[in-house]
Amino acid sequence: MEKQEFTITLYTENSIGMIGRISNIFSRRKINIESLNTSPSEVEGIHRFTIVTAETEEVIRKLCRQLEKLVDVLKAYYNTNDELIWQEQALYKVPADVVAEKVYVERLLRQYGANAVVIRNDYIVFETAGHREEIDRLTEELTPYGLIEFVRGARIAIIKASAGFHSKLKKFEQREPSPEIVENEFLSEQDKVFTM
Amino acid sequence: MSTMELTEKEPIQTITPGTEISGSQAVLEALIHEGVHTVFGYPGGAIMPIYDALYDYNDKIKHILVRHEQGGIHAAQGFARTSGKVGVAFATSGPGATNLVTGLADAMIDSNPIVCITGQVFASLLGTDAFQETDVINITSPITKWNYQVTDANEIPAVLAKAFYIARTGRPGPVLIDITKNAQIQLFNYKGYEACTHVRSYRPAPIVRNEYIEQAAEIINAAKKPFVLFGQGVILGKAEQEFKAFIEKGGFPSATTVMGLSALETDHHLHVGMLGMHGNYAPNVMTNECDVLIAVGMRFDDRVTGRLDKYAKQAKVIHLDIDPAEIDKNVKTTVPVWGDCKETLPLLTRAIQANDHAAWLQQFRELEKEEIKEVIQDELNPTGDMMTMGEVVRVLNELSGGNAIVVTDVGQHQMVACRYAKFNQSKSNVTSGGLGTMGFGLPAAIGAWYGDPERDVVAIIGDGGFQMTLQELGTIMQFGAKVKILILNNQFLGMVRQWQQLFNDKRYSFVNITSPDFVALAKSYYIDGQKISERKDLETALKTMLEHDGAYLLEVMVGKENNVFPMVAQGTSVSEIRLK
Numbered sequence: 001m002e003k004q005e006f007t008i009t010l011y012t013e014n015s016i017g018m019i020g021r022i023s024n025i026f027s028r029r030k031i032n033i034e035s036l037n038t039s040p041s042e043v044e045g046i047h048r049f050t051i052v053t054a055e056t057e058e059v060i061r062k063l064c065r066q067l068e069k070l071v072d073v074l075k076a077y078y079n080t081n082d083e084l085i086w087q088e089q090a091l092y093k094v095p096a097d098v099v100a101e102k103v104y105v106e107r108l109l110r111q112y113g114a115n116a117v118v119i120r121n122d123y124i125v126f127e128t129a130g131h132r133e134e135i136d137r138l139t140e141e142l143t144p145y146g147l148i149e150f151v152r153g154a155r156i157a158i159i160k161a162s163a164g165f166h167s168k169l170k171k172f173e174q175r176e177p178s179p180e181i182v183e184n185e186f187l188s189e190q191d192k193v194f195t196m
Numbered sequence: 197m198s199t200m201e202l203t204e205k206e207p208i209q210t211i212t213p214g215t216e217i218s219g220s221q222a223v224l225e226a227l228i229h230e231g232v233h234t235v236f237g238y239p240g241g242a243i244m245p246i247y248d249a250l251y252d253y254n255d256k257i258k259h260i261l262v263r264h265e266q267g268g269i270h271a272a273q274g275f276a277r278t279s280g281k282v283g284v285a286f287a288t289s290g291p292g293a294t295n296l297v298t299g300l301a302d303a304m305i306d307s308n309p310i311v312c313i314t315g316q317v318f319a320s321l322l323g324t325d326a327f328q329e330t331d332v333i334n335i336t337s338p339i340t341k342w343n344y345q346v347t348d349a350n351e352i353p354a355v356l357a358k359a360f361y362i363a364r365t366g367r368p369g370p371v372l373i374d375i376t377k378n379a380q381i382q383l384f385n386y387k388g389y390e391a392c393t394h395v396r397s398y399r400p401a402p403i404v405r406n407e408y409i410e411q412a413a414e415i416i417n418a419a420k421k422p423f424v425l426f427g428q429g430v431i432l433g434k435a436e437q438e439f440k441a442f443i444e445k446g447g448f449p450s451a452t453t454v455m456g457l458s459a460l461e462t463d464h465h466l467h468v469g470m471l472g473m474h475g476n477y478a479p480n481v482m483t484n485e486c487d488v489l490i491a492v493g494m495r496f497d498d499r500v501t502g503r504l505d506k507y508a509k510q511a512k513v514i515h516l517d518i519d520p521a522e523i524d525k526n527v528k529t530t531v532p533v534w535g536d537c538k539e540t541l542p543l544l545t546r547a548i549q550a551n552d553h554a555a556w557l558q559q560f561r562e563l564e565k566e567e568i569k570e571v572i573q574d575e576l577n578p579t580g581d582m583m584t585m586g587e588v589v590r591v592l593n594e595l596s597g598g599n600a601i602v603v604t605d606v607g608q609h610q611m612v613a614c615r616y617a618k619f620n621q622s623k624s625n626v627t628s629g630g631l632g633t634m635g636f637g638l639p640a641a642i643g644a645w646y647g648d649p650e651r652d653v654v655a656i657i658g659d660g661g662f663q664m665t666l667q668e669l670g671t672i673m674q675f676g677a678k679v680k681i682l683i684l685n686n687q688f689l690g691m692v693r694q695w696q697q698l699f700n701d702k703r704y705s706f707v708n709i710t711s712p713d714f715v716a717l718a719k720s721y722y723i724d725g726q727k728i729s730e731r732k733d734l735e736t737a738l739k740t741m742l743e744h745d746g747a748y749l750l751e752v753m754v755g756k757e758n759n760v761f762p763m764v765a766q767g768t769s770v771s772e773i774r775l776k
Binding site for chain 2: 012013016017020021024028061062065066068069071072073074169172173
């Protein structure tokens with residue numbers, strides 16, 4: 001199996017130290033996390049981690065089982081890029097005179113759909129969102145024009161096939177064991193997007 | 197504060213809800229509600245309020261003062277292994293907590309239900325490098341099933357209830373609760389103790405799926421050469437009877453892992469021995485001959501599988517496990533039978549046809565004869581001058597009748613004891629399997645005795661491992677655990693020496709270890725003992741040890757350069773197991 005980019009989506013309790021516990025699962029196996037985002041989820045009180053890493057599917061599947069084994073993790077999903085809608089955000093700080101003087105730079109920013117966030121005499125801050133490659137390309141193009149500062153946010157992703165976590169959480173909250181909790185719902189369809 | 201004074205003076209059953217109590221009292225109340233009567237621990241600054249409260253619980257909770265926190269947690273492990281209950285250890289912050297680390301890692305990998313309670317500096321001092329402050333939560337998070345820091349006494353009852361629930365359910369494991377000193381002192385309105393029965397983000401066992409039971413039964417019924425491997429899951433699941441019914445109906449030859457020892461009595465006609473690097477010849481060879489491999493509550497450790505790409509490739513694999521993460525982790529499964537084996541085994545037993553694989557079983561017995569001829573005969577009944585470890589275990593078996601709890605340390609003696617010790621009942625083998633912790637034996641034996649004080653506890657320990665935790669003789673001296681310590685002294689770190697002999701051209705690099713006068717040492721702790729070097733004294737000495745009312749230390753001098761065979765050398769297949 002070839003290594004490829006996977007996005008892992010975790011639904012967790014909002015408890016202290018979750019990032020450490022989660023990153024332990026990766027670092028113990030010497031697997032690098034390329035991007036990590038933590039945010040609230042569609043369900044109040046439940047946190048959502050979005051983690052990007054490049055590995056073989058077999059490794060990712062085992063990793064997700066270990067992640068789900070953490071007491072505070074409710075569910076782990078993994079997806080390939082085509083199963084997701086995903087975005088990364090970036091901020092660029094560019095000298096104001098460059099934008100004013102070089103028509104090409106202005107055109108570039110328009111072309112990439114960048115929005116001005118702050119306009120000052122000395123610099124302008126632009127924001128853009130998109131796939132990693134687009135952001136990387138813009139960064140590359142801006143670099144010769146004296147890009148002062150650049151930062152890219154972690155990936156956030158929506159699973160195309162997911163119906164959200166509300167109904168799942170209800171099952172988790174029922175006192176176990178409950179026959180409605182299907183632990184291994186996707187096991188027999190291992191090529192599908194979910195784990196276990 | 198009148199209620200406080202009252203409750204502190206009177207021996208109390210349990211504290212009435214609505215009373216104002218301290219966090220420390222809440223900790224001890226929780227232990228009582230969880231049925232904990234024995235705690236192994238060591239006090240210190242940050243856990244002093246709990247120890248102060250313990251002073252009033254003397255009649256309800258027996259506290260065993262160990263000599264080192266590592267001894268405390270190993271004792272809790274031994275206790276858990278022989279009692280089937282949760283073992284509890286106390287330690288203070290900083291060095292007290294870090295001394296638990298080896299035991300936590302050991303308990304994690306061997307799935308021991310343990311709850312450790314550590315003191316921590318005042319919450320206001322967290323992160324200031326306060327005296328004896330260590331970030332114990334982060335240090336222990338990869339080696340605990342769950343851990344949590346309490347900074348407010350109000351949390352204590354619910355957190356401890358959760359701790360015990362998580363430690364003992366599903367695949368058991370160690371839980372550590374770190375309690376800051378302010379929370380131990382803090383008075384709060386006690387609302388009573390409610391046992392935990394559900395945590396929404398935690399599922400102890402997957403739901404059993406009938407289609408997998410059916411698929412597994414179909415494969416088993418079609419099998420010509422089925423082979424069962426069983427591990428500690430059978431013991432942890434309290435499913436010994438269910439397991440026996442299963443293999444007896446199917447007539448399956450069954451082999452144990454080190455951790456599964458004693459789940460099935462050694463003399464059972466379907467028991468074909470132990471798996472693994474120093475396991476028996478037949479089960480290792482037959483792993484690559486069988487057509488269906490049925491693994492029950494075991495995790496295909498590398499010491500069991502040897503070279504993975506040559507492991508049971510011809511066989512269909514049915515894996516029964518409570519932990520979904522174990523399925524396909526090392527060995528690809530044909531049918532995963534998820535769930536608690538106490539539940540799945542009877543379902544499977546019902547679904548399979550009664551069978552008698554006598555001819556297939558006979559093949560195991562033929563290979564066994566070869567092993568007896570090449571290895572076992574000489575090990576158990578040697579003709580040379582020096583005693584062997586195997587013959588010591590043989591005589592022990594004869595005297596104990598297989599009724600003793602055998603605790604081992606780690607090394608050659610461990611493999612010999614696991615290979616040859618006879619077990620008549622479950623929860624009789626206590627050893628550090630996954631982590632291989634030298635120094636485990638003596639403290640674990642102390643805990644094992646408290647876990648089941650009616651039985652003989654024999655701690656078989658090497659001269660190396662004994663010197664790692666020998667300070668626990670002090671614990672035995674003070675509290676009277678009737679542990680029989682059997683030191684098998686070969687004057688070497690034997691297992692490493694064996695590897696150096698076989699794989700490093702006999703370059704014996706730092707394996708030559710000298711020992712103190714162990715008997716004199718024991719005597720300095722007022723523990724009786726003797727040392728023997730001759731075969732003619734062996735039986736009498738072992739008998740004296742077993743009959744002695746109290747702890748006893750027997751040191752037996754054995755051959756210096758004896759090796760443990762058979763052996764699956766690292767990087768080779770189980771079928772390439774060597775007999776010499």
